[in-house]
Amino acid sequence: MFLNNSFGKTVDMLHRGMDVAMLRRSVIANNIANSDTPNFKRTVVNFEAELKRAIESQRKTTIPAKMTDPRHIPFNRPIDYRTVKPRRVLDYLSSSKNNGNNVDLEEETMLALHNQLSYQIMTQAVQNQFTQVNMVLR
Numbered sequence: 249m250f251l252n253n254s255f256g257k258t259v260d261m262l263h264r265g266m267d268v269a270m271l272r273r274s275v276i277a278n279n280i281a282n283s284d285t286p287n288f289k290r291t292v293v294n295f296e297a298e299l300k301r302a303i304e305s306q307r308k309t310t311i312p313a314k315m316t317d318p319r320h321i322p323f324n325r326p327i328d329y330r331t332v333k334p335r336r337v338l339d340y341l342s343s344s345k346n347n348g349n350n351v352d353l354e355e356e357t358m359l360a361l362h363n364q365l366s367y368q369i370m371t372q373a374v375q376n377q378f379t380q381v382n383m384v385l386r
Contacts, residue, residue, distance in 0.1 A: 272334075282351065
């Protein structure tokens with residue numbers, strides 16, 4: 249209903265961002281819980297870069313290519329931001345301990361704090377969106 253306007257798109261993207269923040273919270277908690285487990289590799293969540301790429305693909309105004317056959321590949325394929333999903337990625341490249349574990353407790357704590365602050369900012373943004381709608385309806 250509201251996805252065709254900026255309000256709906258903003259609230260939908262904030263909702264997706266909050267869902268990813270909750271997933272990231274559980275991933276960070278799992279990393280911290282396994283900080284002493286031998287050969288444990290930390291996991292990170294990738295989402296924001298793909299979301300940015302999808303949003304930028306919708307804004308691009310390229311020269312339209314002449315397609316004489318439906319099997320031709322178009323130059324610009326816009327990506328719908330709603331199809332972007334968070335990805336869990338294992339970090340196999342780094343190793344910070346002798347037992348093969350690569351979880352740095354200080355870094356994970358900092359990431360948890362950053363994630364919590366991001367979540368709070370997103371909840372405030374959603375609240376502001378609905379406050380503005382409420383002001384208009386009064």
